[in-house]
Amino acid sequence: MLLSKRPRGQIAPVALFGVLISSAVLTVMFNTGQKITERSQVANAADAAAYSGAVWTARHLNFIAYTNRAMIANHLAVGHFVSYVSWVRYINDSIEAIDRVTQWIPYVGQYVDLVEQISAQVRDATEQAADISIPAMEAWNTNIRAAQAEAQASLAFRNVQSLMDQTGRTYDPHIRINDGDALSRMPEELQALLETQLMTQSAAVPTFIQRYTTSRDSHSMQQLVNASLRGNSDLRRWIAGERGWRENLFAVQLRKRGATPVGVADWRAEDQLQFRTRGVFGWHRWQRIGDRVSSASAREFDSDYSGVPAYYNVSGSPRDASLRIAAIATKSQANVATAQLLGMTATGHPLAVAAIASVEFRRPRGSAFVSLGERRHEYANLFNPFWEAKLAPVTWSF
Numbered sequence: 001m002l003l004s005k006r007p008r009g010q011i012a013p014v015a016l017f018g019v020l021i022s023s024a025v026l027t028v029m030f031n032t033g034q035k036i037t038e039r040s041q042v043a044n045a046a047d048a049a050a051y052s053g054a055v056w057t058a059r060h061l062n063f064i065a066y067t068n069r070a071m072i073a074n075h076l077a078v079g080h081f082v083s084y085v086s087w088v089r090y091i092n093d094s095i096e097a098i099d100r101v102t103q104w105i106p107y108v109g110q111y112v113d114l115v116e117q118i119s120a121q122v123r124d125a126t127e128q129a130a131d132i133s134i135p136a137m138e139a140w141n142t143n144i145r146a147a148q149a150e151a152q153a154s155l156a157f158r159n160v161q162s163l164m165d166q167t168g169r170t171y172d173p174h175i176r177i178n179d180g181d182a183l184s185r186m187p188e189e190l191q192a193l194l195e196t197q198l199m200t201q202s203a204a205v206p207t208f209i210q211r212y213t214t215s216r217d218s219h220s221m222q223q224l225v226n227a228s229l230r231g232n233s234d235l236r237r238w239i240a241g242e243r244g245w246r247e248n249l250f251a252v253q254l255r256k257r258g259a260t261p262v263g264v265a266d267w268r269a270e271d272q273l274q275f276r277t278r279g280v281f282g283w284h285r286w287q288r289i290g291d292r293v294s295s296a297s298a299r300e301f302d303s304d305y306s307g308v309p310a311y312y313n314v315s316g317s318p319r320d321a322s323l324r325i326a327a328i329a330t331k332s333q334a335n336v337a338t339a340q341l342l343g344m345t346a347t348g349h350p351l352a353v354a355a356i357a358s359v360e361f362r363r364p365r366g367s368a369f370v371s372l373g374e375r376r377h378e379y380a381n382l383f384n385p386f387w388e389a390k391l392a393p394v395t396w397s398f
Contacts, residue, residue: 045171046329046355049164053325054357054389062385074137079267086269090294092119135302157202182330210315214264251278265307268297313382321380323359356392
């Protein structure tokens with residue numbers, strides 16, 4: 001009896017075909033997963049680059065705001081010191097005049113003479129301190145202006161671009177930020193849009209602020225100095241107000257008058273004794289007693305004193321000015337870790353994700369900040385360090 005032979009090897013082609021299909025599916029799934037991972041990494045790099053560029057810019061704007069305030073504070077300190085010197089001189093001059101009258105009076109003349117010697121020593125010490133402090137304040141403000149110029153130069157977009165590029169490389173050495181070669185391989189309509197955005201921001205960032213001088217700033221610095229005096233009662237009394245005393249003697253009033261006209265280039269203080277009499281229709285105008293006027297000026301102690309001759313502020317009429325900084329992160333498809341099978345090749349278009357961050361002036365709210373009141377708003381400026389960076393909630397993938 002003969003046994004029939006069982007066919008062998010017929011299942012092998014089916015098994016090989018199944019393995020091939022499974023491998024292709026796995027490869028496609030692997031490639032898709034890798035591209036999703038790579039795109040997520042590129043998106044993170046774009047967000048981080050845009051935010052780092054915005055933070056860099058905001059910090060430089062806040063630095064300039066702090067230094068503007070420092071220059072004003074130094075200038076006001078000089079005005080206070082000049083007023084004090086004039087006051088001390090007035091006291092010394094008055095005691096000298098009294099001493100000339102009382103020197104013939106027994107006992108009284110000796111005490112007045114002693115007080116006059118002490119007041120002369122105080123005057124000399126005050127003037128010596130002014131000889132040191134006022135030039136030092138001027139030198140300090142000169143250094144601040146130099147630091148401001150350096151900060152403004154640091155806002156050149158190539159510096160912001162370099163920072164963003166370094167940030168992107170921390171995620172992957174193959175990631176580029178705002179790379180011209182990578183953008184040239186994008187679709188033409190998309191390439192034109194992105195290049196326009198980059199050209200706009202490369203010009204907008206360094207020109208966002210400009211240097212002003214007190215002779216062509218519409219008196220903005222003068223107004224700020226006045227506002228600083230209004231915010232400090234002691235400074236207002238010593239510099240812009242009446243420092244001294246007033247006495248009523250029936251139909252006559254006496255007062256010690258001292259004032260320092262507010263300026264942004266120099267301070268000149270004067271102190272004198274004045275009187276006025278009462279008439280039928282009220283008090284007459286104040287008049288000076290004698291020709292003696294004690295005075296002092298900043299340029300008396302520093303001939304080069306210039307106060308706040310120049311500073312930086314937002315360009316033009318800023319209103320609610322803000323900056324937008326875009327970071328377009330790209331990575332060549334050839335550097336994406338994908339499996340090559342069945343003739344699959346990397347596309348010439350790179351992986352690309354764009355993110356945008358903004359630099360905005362936002363006044364904080366809270367008990368630490370004076371309320372502006374209803375319907376009042378503080379426009380963008382470089383006198384208050386309220387600049388902050390914010391990442392836009394939307395990113396674009398290409």
